[in-house]
Amino acid sequence: FLFESFHPNELSSSLSFLFSFLYKTSKHMVSGGRGMDSEKEETSIPRRRLSCTTCFDALWFCYSPVHQMQQYYRLGALDNCSEKWDALFDCLNLKTKRSSEVEEILETREKAKPHIWSFRTLEEAASHWKELFGHSDEME
Numbered sequence: 359f360l361f362e363s364f365h366p367n368e369l370s371s372s373l374s375f376l377f378s379f380l381y382k383t384s385k386h387m388v389s390g391g392r393g394m395d396s397e398k399e400e401t402s403i404p405r406r407r408l409s410c411t412t413c414f415d416a417l418w419f420c421y422s423p424v425h426q427m428q429q430y431y432r433l434g435a436l437d438n439c440s441e442k443w444d445a446l447f448d449c450l451n452l453k454t455k456r457s458s459e460v461e462e463i464l465e466t467r468e469k470a471k472p473h474i475w476s477f478r479t480l481e482e483a484a485s486h487w488k489e490l491f492g493h494s495d496e497m498e
Contacts, residue, residue: 417445
C-alpha cells in the first residue's frame with residue numbers, strides 16, 4: 359500500500375523536489391531556448407501549453423487528510439494516489455519530448471477517448487425513454 363510506505367518527511371522532500379523540478383522546467387520553457395524555426399511554427403499553429411502543475415496539485419491534494427478521509431468515508435479505504443503519480447510521471451515524460459511529438463501524442467489520446475454522449479435515432483431515443491420513464495405514464 360503506497361500510502362503507508364511513505365514517511366511524512368520523505369513525502370514532503372519528494373514533493374518539494376518535484377515542485378522545484380517543475381518550476382525550473384516551466385521557467386526554462388517560458389524563458390526561451392527556442393530557435394527561429396520554432397517561433398515561426400508557434401505563430402502559424404496554435405499550440406496547447408503542457409503544464410504539469412495541475413498533476414502536481416492533484417497529487418498534493420491526494421495526500422491531504424481531507425481527501426484521504428473522504429475516500430475512506432466513501433470507499434472504506436485510503437487512496438494510494440497511484441493514478442495521480444502516473445499522471446504526473448506521464449506529464450514529466452511528455453516534457454522530455456519535442457513539441458511536435460507531444461501534439462501528436464495528445465491528439466491521438468483525445469481521439470481514442472470515447473464520446474460522453476451516446477447518439478440515438480429518434481426511434482431509439484423514444485424506446486429508451488419509455489424503458490426508463492414509461493412507468494410514470496401509467497395511471498395510479
